[in-house]
Amino acid sequence: MKVVVCTKQTPSTTAVFSIKNGIVSWDDPGGKPNVVNPWDEYAIEEGIRLKENHGASDVIALAIGGEESKEALKTALAMGCTGAILVSDDAFAGSDAVGSARIWAAAINKIGDAKIVIFGKLTIDDNMGVAAMMTARKLGWTPLTFVSAIKSISADSITVERLLDDGKETVTAPLPVVISVVKEINEPRYPSFMGIRKANRAEIPVWKAADLSVNGGTGAAASKVDWSHIFAIPPRVGSVEMIEGDSIAEQVKILVDKLFEEKVI
Amino acid sequence: MSGVWVWIENSNGAVAAISREAIGVARTVANELSEELVGLVFGHQVSDVADAAFDLGVDSVIGCDDPTLAPFRVQAVGPLLAQLVQEREPSVLLLGDSTRGNDLAAWVAAELDAGLVTDAIELKVEDGTLKATRAVYANKLLSTAFVTQGLQIVTLRSRAFPQAEPTGGSGSAEWVDAVVAEDEIPAKVTGFAAKEGGVSLTDASIIVSGGRGVGGPEGFAPVRELAEVLGGALGASRAAVDAGWIPYEHQVGQTGKTVSPDLYIACGISGAIQHQAGMRGSKIIVAINKDPDAPIFSMARYGIVGDLFQVVPALTAEFKARLGK
Ligand SMILES: Cc1cc2nc3c(=O)[nH]c(=O)nc-3n(C[C@H](O)[C@H](O)[C@H](O)COP(=O)(O)OP(=O)(O)OC[C@H]3O[C@@H](n4cnc5c(N)ncnc54)[C@H](O)[C@@H]3O)c2cc1C
Ligand SMILES: Nc1ncnc2c1ncn2[C@@H]1O[C@H](COP(=O)(O)O)[C@@H](O)[C@H]1O
Numbered sequence: 001m002k003v004v005v006c007t008k009q010t011p012s013t014t015a016v017f018s019i020k021n022g023i024v025s026w027d028d029p030g031g032k033p034n035v036v037n038p039w040d041e042y043a044i045e046e047g048i049r050l051k052e053n054h055g056a057s058d059v060i061a062l063a064i065g066g067e068e069s070k071e072a073l074k075t076a077l078a079m080g081c082t083g084a085i086l087v088s089d090d091a092f093a094g095s096d097a098v099g100s101a102r103i104w105a106a107a108i109n110k111i112g113d114a115k116i117v118i119f120g121k122l123t124i125d126d127n128m129g130v131a132a133m134m135t136a137r138k139l140g141w142t143p144l145t146f147v148s149a150i151k152s153i154s155a156d157s158i159t160v161e162r163l164l165d166d167g168k169e170t171v172t173a174p175l176p177v178v179i180s181v182v183k184e185i186n187e188p189r190y191p192s193f194m195g196i197r198k199a200n201r202a203e204i205p206v207w208k209a210a211d212l213s214v215n216g217g218t219g220a221a222a223s224k225v226d227w228s229h230i231f232a233i234p235p236r237v238g239s240v241e242m243i244e245g246d247s248i249a250e251q252v253k254i255l256v257d258k259l260f261e262e263k264v265i
Numbered sequence: 266m267s268g269v270w271v272w273i274e275n276s277n278g279a280v281a282a283i284s285r286e287a288i289g290v291a292r293t294v295a296n297e298l299s300e301e302l303v304g305l306v307f308g309h310q311v312s313d314v315a316d317a318a319f320d321l322g323v324d325s326v327i328g329c330d331d332p333t334l335a336p337f338r339v340q341a342v343g344p345l346l347a348q349l350v351q352e353r354e355p356s357v358l359l360l361g362d363s364t365r366g367n368d369l370a371a372w373v374a375a376e377l378d379a380g381l382v383t384d385a386i387e388l389k390v391e392d393g394t395l396k397a398t399r400a401v402y403a404n405k406l407l408s409t410a411f412v413t414q415g416l417q418i419v420t421l422r423s424r425a426f427p428q429a430e431p432t433g434g435s436g437s438a439e440w441v442d443a444v445v446a447e448d449e450i451p452a453k454v455t456g457f458a459a460k461e462g463g464v465s466l467t468d469a470s471i472i473v474s475g476g477r478g479v480g481g482p483e484g485f486a487p488v489r490e491l492a493e494v495l496g497g498a499l500g501a502s503r504a505a506v507d508a509g510w511i512p513y514e515h516q517v518g519q520t521g522k523t524v525s526p527d528l529y530i531a532c533g534i535s536g537a538i539q540h541q542a543g544m545r546g547s548k549i550i551v552a553i554n555k556d557p558d559a560p561i562f563s564m565a566r567y568g569i570v571g572d573l574f575q576v577v578p579a580l581t582a583e584f585k586a587r588l589g590k
Contacts, residue, residue: 015405017405024406096381125402128384130371130381133339138375143368165365166460168458169456170456172453184513184514216378226410226411229408229409230406230407230408232406233407240564241568242569248576248579251579252582256580256584259549262528
């Protein structure tokens with residue numbers, strides 16, 4: 001059984017962003033400009049566990065993006081994925097969520113024989129949270145989103161627990177499935193020293209548009225969404241008012257008065 | 266193409282809070298577009314929900330009452346909604362960005378090859394187009410996004426919009442048949458454990474959060490008590506969650522929940538950028554911290570420098586007295 005994990009390179013969580021003429025750039029005071037999308041660490045970890053505990057033969061990390069996305073794939077390899085593939089073509093640039101799902105579906109079909117595809121819940125840069133569901137639909141497979149535990153897997157079915165807004169749901173579905181995972185599912189491991197050495201030597205194959213049979217349009221021309229206008233968050237109006245007083249009792253009294261005035265109680 | 270459609274999430278005969286917000290937004294959009302506002306009520310034994318939808322101001326209801334639709338499964342509801350859209354061609358489809366709403370929006374957009382914008386925190390109509398403001402890059406930047414052609418599907422962040430108020434309106438729903446039978450739905454729900462008690466973070470209008478400053482699991486007691494007195498939810502920083510003092514479901518921030526309450530009281534939280542990412546949308550932020558230089562003060566509206574173990578219980582006592590509890 002093959003497992004595919006989809007992972008993206010995103011700015012580090014401490015990155016400081018700036019925008020000029022609608023172009024977003026960032027750097028990181030800690031010197032870590034790009035990382036694996038934090039939510040995807042759980043997807044990668046779960047994929048590796050399927051190999052360790054459920055006899056998956058291959059765990060293949062898949063990314064769509066530029067050359068720099070190889071860094072995220074190398075992290076996935078260093079953690080323990082058995083293979084990695086980068087899908088990269090100028091023709092794919094500017095795809096909207098549906099366009100991306102068409103590309104994932106084509107790549108997953110080309111990998112062949114995958115029974116479980118794992119996505120993270122959300123990418124922190126585009127913040128859409130729809131990739132797993134859309135890819136499932138494009139593949140015609142069952143989607144299982146917000147998975148917080150894989151309860152059991154047999155040759156032809158899977159049972160998972162899903163973390164919904166109002167509780168935990170247990171669902172059983174026949175394979176193949178596309179799942180997205182939430183943080184509760186596991187504790188991602190750190191890449192081992194050996195893993196990092198192996199990953200650095202790995203040759204990551206790059207698939208172009210011509211290598212895939214994508215069903216439907218991709219790239220900016222086929223996109224039905226415009227998100228080009230990006231801007232900084234306006235600073236919060238007014239600065240903090242520090243509540244002083246002779247005693248704590250007096251301070252909290254003033255604060256409570258203010259909060260009633262603000263009508264938030 | 267005409268008609269503003271709003272999906273009305275429901276359970277046990279009640280309209281979900283996030284859908285009350287969605288109906289409120291949808292009403293405004295429908296008025297601006299001069300189009301009909303249609304409420305979509307799918308589930309099992311949902312005639313009360315249809316009545317509630319009319320009361321909340323929809324012009325008409327398309328309903329489907331079928332055992333396959335409850336509990337919600339995207340493989341049952343998705344095909345139904347996609348088929349209705351194809352037959353009747355609305356111009357706008359709005360959904361709350363709950364876990365189920367997000368699933369349904371994504372499924373329908375993929376099925377119909379339609380444009381989708383998720384997690385809007387503001388919405389305005391310009392020349393017939395819905396322009397959504399949404400957070401990107403870890404909630405550190407904003408973007409204006411819109412669908413450029415065809416059906417416009419937009420999901421709305423919880424608590425970003427006011428709820429629709431009851432109007433006293435009524436009407437009779439149009440009931441349609443389900444489009445897939447149980448044996449055509451691969452996913453089977455075999456269990457559900459409702460989240461126990463307490464107010465959920467994403468729905469809460471008041472959140473009181475504790476961080477590493479609470480010092481240990483017992484340290485959450487005064488923070489929890491303040492939350493309870495205010496009828497609010499209990500939040501936490503990742504440091505407190507990672508230390509094992511409180512379960513992950515309470516975590517606010519970039520790898521936790523994004524919240525936008527009216528009042529957010531941060532107790533013993535430094536205000537790291539990843540924590541800010543989850544609570545920046547709060548209307549009023551109060552910070553209680555013994556370090557006057559803690560970054561949390563730079564984003565707070567009110568601050569008290571002090572020991573949370575003294576300030577928080579005093580605050581609880583003051584609120585108890587004022588609220589007559
Ligand atoms: C990939 C990634 C994702 C992350 N995601 C999140 C996230 O989702 N949410 C999140 O919160 N963090 C997240 N973090 C962690 C974040 O960087 C901070 O480490 C964390 O928010 C710090 O929590 P804290 O403010 O409780 O602890 P600290 O930074 O240690 O702050 C404790 C504060 O308590 C004050 N204090 C101590 N004792 C008292 C007292 N008796 N009375 C009053 N004040 C007191 C101190 O002055 C201090 O300001 C993430 C980090 C990474 C790398
Ligand atoms: N370019 C990409 N390459 C590979 N995986 C991606 C890419 N973009 C998003 N993903 C995956 O899709 C999930 C959700 O993405 P999104 O819908 O973009 O928020 C992420 O957690 C990743 O697992």
